[in-house]
Amino acid sequence: MKIGVLGTGNIGGSLxxxxxxxxxxxxxxxxxxxxxxxxxxxxxGGATASAGSVEEAIAFGEVILIATPGGSVQAIVEEHGxxxxxxxxxxxTNRMGEAEVSAVSSITQAAxxxxxxxxxxxxxxxxxxxxxxxxxxADLFYCGPAEARAMVESLITAVGLHPVYVxxxxxxxxxDSLGLLWGAxxxxxxxxxxxxxxxxxx
Ligand SMILES: NC(=O)c1ccc[n+]([C@@H]2O[C@H](COP(=O)([O-])OP(=O)(O)OC[C@H]3O[C@@H](n4cnc5c(N)ncnc54)[C@H](OP(=O)(O)O)[C@@H]3O)[C@@H](O)[C@H]2O)c1
Numbered sequence: 001m002k003i004g005v006l007g008t009g010n011i012g013g014s015l016x017x018x019x020x021x022x023x024x025x026x027x028x029x030x031x032x033x034x035x036x037x038x039x040x041x042x043x044x045g046g047a048t049a050s051a052g053s054v055e056e057a058i059a060f061g062e063v064i065l066i067a068t069p070g071g072s073v074q075a076i077v078e079e080h081g082x083x084x085x086x087x088x089x090x091x092x093t094n095r096m097g098e099a100e101v102s103a104v105s106s107i108t109q110a111a112x113x114x115x116x117x118x119x120x121x122x123x124x125x126x127x128x129x130x131x132x133x134x135x136x137x138a139d140l141f142y143c144g145p146a147e148a149r150a151m152v153e154s155l156i157t158a159v160g161l162h163p164v165y166v167x168x169x170x171x172x173x174x175x176d177s178l179g180l181l182w183g184a185x186x187x188x189x190x191x192x193x194x195x196x197x198x199x200x201x202x
Contacts, residue, residue, distance in 0.1 A: 001151075004029055004061025004087075006054055006076065008038050010125035011092050012067035015159060018128070020045035022158040029057025055080060063088045063151065065120070066103065070095030073103035081110035088148055090155075092120035094179060101176040104169060116169060117144030117152050122178035124186060124193040131160035131196075138196030139164045141178050143171040164199050 005016040006029045013028075020026040026049045030038050033051040042049050051057075058064055058080050066073055070093045077084060089111060093103050107116050119142035120128065131138045140161040142152060149165055156163040166175055178197060185191050 001025065002027070002060055002062050003155075004057035004059075004064045005067065006057060006065065007067035008035070008041055008051075009067065011120060011128070012065065013037075013041050014125050014129045015065060015067065015092075015120060016049065017041060017045045018159050019155065020049035023048060024155075024158070025060075026050070027052055027057045027060040029054040055083065058083045058087070061087060063090065063155070065090045065092060066107070067092045067120075069093070070098070070101075070103060074106040077103070077107050077110035084111040084114060086111070086113045088117070088151060089114045090117045090119050090144075090152065094121055094176075096183070101179065102172050104172050108169070115145045115148035117142060117148075118169065118172045118175045119144070119152060119156065122175060122182055123196050124182065126193050127196045128159055128161070133194055133196045136198055137162050139198050141166050141175055141197065141199075143167050143175050144169055 002025045003019055004027050005012045008028050008030050016026045016028055028051040038051045064087050073093050089107055091103050094101050102118050104116055127138055138161055140156050141164045143166045153163045186193050
């Protein structure tokens with residue numbers, strides 16, 4: 001499975017590295033692929049990690065993770081819509097303070113044939129880098145089209161998180177609200193960024 005990871009920061013870097021180490025072929029899409037921080041990512045990602053332009057990463061991936069600043073997504077998907085269209089796209093981006101926190105509307109408009117998922121948006125990146133929090137494996141709540149969810153579940157599992165499917169994209173606000181709750185607890189309540197969620201059920 002080939003994954004194009006747009007963004008080489010906290011989210012793109014930590015998820016892309018994990019997937020590369022798990023054996024997925026990962027191409028990071030960067031504005032400057034020669035940036036030393038991208039070189040460092042490739043060194044720790046191993047033989048299945050590579051880097052190129054944003055366009056090259058999108059062309060490479062069967063799955064595309066968008067992990068750039070929330071405000072940048074519309075322009076990216078408009079510019080690369082033709083290449084993106086039909087690929088499985090995961091939106092991890094947040095526009096905090098906006099009425100619509102996710103970018104799924106822009107993405108589905110630019111790539112109407114793509115299965116689009118909302119995932120990896122609701123916890124701080126440290127909990128993706130180390131998904132056992134306080135001795136318990138963290139859950140990751142996500143949504144998107146049911147028929148394509150198996151691939152996303154395997155990517156969540158490869159990170160070390162336990163996937164919890166919330167439903168189709170109509171549940172995006174529910175998944176976004178968990179990110180807001182995470183921020184309220186981590187910052188508003190000053191509990192710190194090493195916190196996560198767990199669904200309990202019989
Ligand atoms: N940090 C978290 O804990 C967290 C948790 C959940 C979701 N998120 C969301 O995930 C996204 C990424 O967060 P982050 O913390 O990883 O940010 P970050 O560390 O600042 O990394 C952002 C990355 O996006 C790249 N980038 C910026 N503008 C771009 C553009 N126009 N085209 C292509 N690449 C561009 C940057 O490249 P350069 O190096 O060239 O600047 C950088 O590699 C954000 O939307 C954020 O809200 C973050």
